[in-house]
Amino acid sequence: MAFVQLVALILLLLLITICSVAAEQEINKQNTVAAIRDNTQSSKISKLSLQGILQPAHVAFDLSSRPWNSKGTGNIILQQPSIAGVDRMTYSQTEEKVSLKGKGLDSEWLVPLTQSRRSISERRRQATETSANLEGGLITVGGYYTNISVGGQDVYVLIDTGSSTLAVISSDIEGRTNGIPFFNSSSSTMISCSSPQCQSNTCSSSLCQTNSCSSNQACCLNLGDKSGCFFNLQYGDGSGASGILFEDNVSLSGMAAKCSIGAIVNDTKGFQVGEALGILGLAFSRLACNPTCITPFFDELVSQENITDIFSISLSLSSGTLVLGGIDHSLYSGPVNYVPMENxxxxxxxxxxxxxxxxxxxxxxxxxxxxxxxxxxxxxxxxDEATYELLRSYFQSHYCSVPGLCPSAGSNTTWFSSNFCVVLDEQQLQNLPSISLQLKNNVVLSLNATDYMVQVQQSLTTGPFALASNSSSQVTTATDGGKSVRCLAINKLQGLKEISGLDMILGDTVLRKYYTIFDRQNSRIGFALSTNDVND
Incomplete structure (x- = not known):
């Protein structure tokens, strides 16, 4: 009996030791993660708050390319980012922890690139889907935007499925001439700092950067004699926007909802895209906490207009269509292949x-x-970097006959290097392979060379693929005889896997080939071949 007790005691002590070691290892692991993330402060996505990642938070990727500055260097025009990287991301703090979840050759071949509220009518009505035209484009501005009405006044907003907040520049702030006059509008209602809608205990959030808090620790912003509920959108490239939350009537292509809107009073360089003076986030509500949580516009639209919880997007190089509440079958051909949402x-x-x-x-x-x-x-x-390097290595091992793809004598620079495009003729373009992305449910998204090598006009001087203003004289001869300037529309993002848990982001390079259905009602994403002319 004593022997049995001794064995039991030894086993108990061993179990306690194992638990203690495991706990210490977990603490060391967290410290290591903190150190790694701290060391990424100079990376493309380093502008994220470490506190926002390590504390209960969501990391919301809003990775839009931004216009790049150009700089001439001899016969090759270098394009260097004016900000830290071509992409940006936002994060929103919530109460639960997230569970995720850009070339110089010494030849003519290379040329440079860049809570549910009442319905307005106080009654629910059955509505069908509606479509809105999208402007902008992948080449010219690096994004797509549409016209909405806020309190009866029209404004362009960027369409973004990687964030959830609707925010528009306020025109009644000193120095502003465009936007919505939230503070002087008869229809807009400011969410005051003392309002129950302004979430308490948000002053401790890393997003609260105003040094103004209410008695219940709500994050506030004081403008003159007004004290409003503060919001703050931060992006991984260093751009961002902040201001005060308002409520107003917002309409889009015949549908309307009363919702919360961020009135932007401060924004950084690089926030505005093309003619857009704001952003319309179409992701889920759990990302709309910045730091006060609001109900996104599309969620309000589903509730107040009683539409189906689904939207779809069709993109071409320079335009597109956003369908709210359903699917437009004229915008695609063949079957729709669905993939379940993983989150x-x-x-x-x-x-x-x-x-x-x-x-x-x-x-x-x-x-x-x-x-x-x-x-x-x-x-x-x-x-992510590892996958991108696999792709580059395979291309350079099998397709060096394509000009500019592989290093040449005296130069290691190729169009897989940073920030250059290449001059190709049709045969050279056809020699490039197709790239296939295998998704769950045996769904395959295939891109051919004309999909991932986008054609850019020599005269283009703005946008993410802008050629330098003095580059046309250097590529005129090269582009004679059926040749064209082509830019690689595939990038890598440093730290993508480590920080977000993502291996890839299916951006507009993919979406302009595939009509994409965001079926939130059934927690799935549908892909079908788009009928848009992708080479317009």
């Missing part, structure tokens, strides 16, 4: 699972559980 329990981003990447049928990486975000706010197809 159905948390409802944050639109994430689907991928099984890997292949080039002309050769599998480069076949790994179950890879994650891809479907994001209209991302201009290109984005890979």
């Amino acid at each position: 159905r329990s948390s409802n944050t981003y639109y994430i689907v699972a991928s099984n890997g990447l292949s080039v002309d049928g050769t599998v480069l990486n076949e790994t179950d559980g890879m994650m891809a975000a479907v994001d209209s706010g991302t201009t290109t197809l984005v890979f």
